[in-house]
Amino acid sequence: MKITFIGGGVMGEAMLSAILEKGLSRPQAISVSDIDETRLKYLEQKYGVAAISNNRLAADKSDVVVLAIKPQNLVQVMAELSGHLKPTQLVLSIIAGARIKTLCLGLNHNSVVRAMPNTPAQIGEGISMWTGATEVTEQQKGRAGSILGTMGKEIYVDDEKYIDMATAVSGSGPAYIFLFVESLIDAAVAIGLPRDMAKELVLQTVLGSEHFIQKSGKPLAELRRMVTSPGGTTEAALHKLAEKGFSSLILQAVIAAYNRAQELGS
Numbered sequence: 001m002k003i004t005f006i007g008g009g010v011m012g013e014a015m016l017s018a019i020l021e022k023g024l025s026r027p028q029a030i031s032v033s034d035i036d037e038t039r040l041k042y043l044e045q046k047y048g049v050a051a052i053s054n055n056r057l058a059a060d061k062s063d064v065v066v067l068a069i070k071p072q073n074l075v076q077v078m079a080e081l082s083g084h085l086k087p088t089q090l091v092l093s094i095i096a097g098a099r100i101k102t103l104c105l106g107l108n109h110n111s112v113v114r115a116m117p118n119t120p121a122q123i124g125e126g127i128s129m130w131t132g133a134t135e136v137t138e139q140q141k142g143r144a145g146s147i148l149g150t151m152g153k154e155i156y157v158d159d160e161k162y163i164d165m166a167t168a169v170s171g172s173g174p175a176y177i178f179l180f181v182e183s184l185i186d187a188a189v190a191i192g193l194p195r196d197m198a199k200e201l202v203l204q205t206v207l208g209s210e211h212f213i214q215k216s217g218k219p220l221a222e223l224r225r226m227v228t229s230p231g232g233t234t235e236a237a238l239h240k241l242a243e244k245g246f247s248s249l250i251l252q253a254v255i256a257a258y259n260r261a262q263e264l265g266s
């Protein structure tokens with residue numbers, strides 16, 4: 001499969017590296033275009049892919065053109081590619097907030113898939129939600145699914161409204177988890193644990209809890225009750241979290257991200 005990346009930044013590199021690692025394509029079949037010449041040289045040397053500093057030339061003859069640029073650069077890139085894509089070429093956009101309708105109109109092209117990956121994609125543990133324009137063929141859907149699948153799990157949806165929701169949950173989600181982990185480590189230090197010990201305790205607790213959720217198959221509320229003895233330490237902590245509106249705060253944060261995702265796409 002011939003793949004072009006327009007934008008070889010953090011996410012572009014994560015996708016490129018996952019594709020090569022999983023053997024979905026070969027370096028000779030991949031081209032990358034980026035306005036940052038240093039970035040292009042780095043990607044060319046590290047992965048052996050073709051570095052082309054012209055978006056139109058880079059996309060020529062590719063089966064899949066991945067748009068991995070920032071939203072503010074989209075208008076310019078669409079203008080460059082408009083009228084130069086063949087119907088058989090699939091455009092796979094990971095740009096937050098860029099709607100399929102906007103992409104199809106701006107590119108003058110109907111084979112467009114929109115996906116929302118997240119940063120754990122960089123280690124093959126990501127999750128992407130994606131959808132496509134009605135004109136996207138089954139073969140093109142297969143290609144999009146296999147590209148996104150190299151970075152972790154992928155979920156296809158047939159309604160674009162879910163992409164903004166995924167943006168607020170799994171797209172921004174790693175930052176919520178990182179903040180929680182940071183806060184728990186800081187709290188552990190505040191009550192007297194040395195920082196390295198606090199970090200080890202917290203990271204293994206997060207990892208172990210996640211594996212426990214997956215392996216036990218029990219509902220989350222039941223798992224929570226199992227560690228909460230009446231009058232015990234966990235109950236004291238959970239009571240404080242409830243009193244301060246922990247769940248409501250998470251809801252408000254997710255709604256704020258969701259509203260912002262919708263604004264970006266309007």
Ligand SMILES: NC(=O)c1ccc[n+]([C@@H]2O[C@H](COP(=O)([O-])OP(=O)(O)OC[C@H]3O[C@@H](n4cnc5c(N)ncnc54)[C@H](OP(=O)(O)O)[C@@H]3O)[C@@H](O)[C@H]2O)c1
Nearest residue numbers: 007009010011034035036068069070071073095096117119
């Ligand atoms: N990071 C995430 O967790 C995440 C998750 C899901 C989706 N996304 C989406 O993925 C996209 C890329 O994010 P990122 O974090 O990889 O951004 P990034 O690191 O800034 O990468 C974008 C790259 O595109 C280059 N570029 C800018 N204008 C260009 C143009 N006209 N033609 C070709 N290349 C151009 C940039 O160069 P300069 O730096 O010189 O401008 C940069 O190297 C964004 O739209 C974001 O919404 C990101």
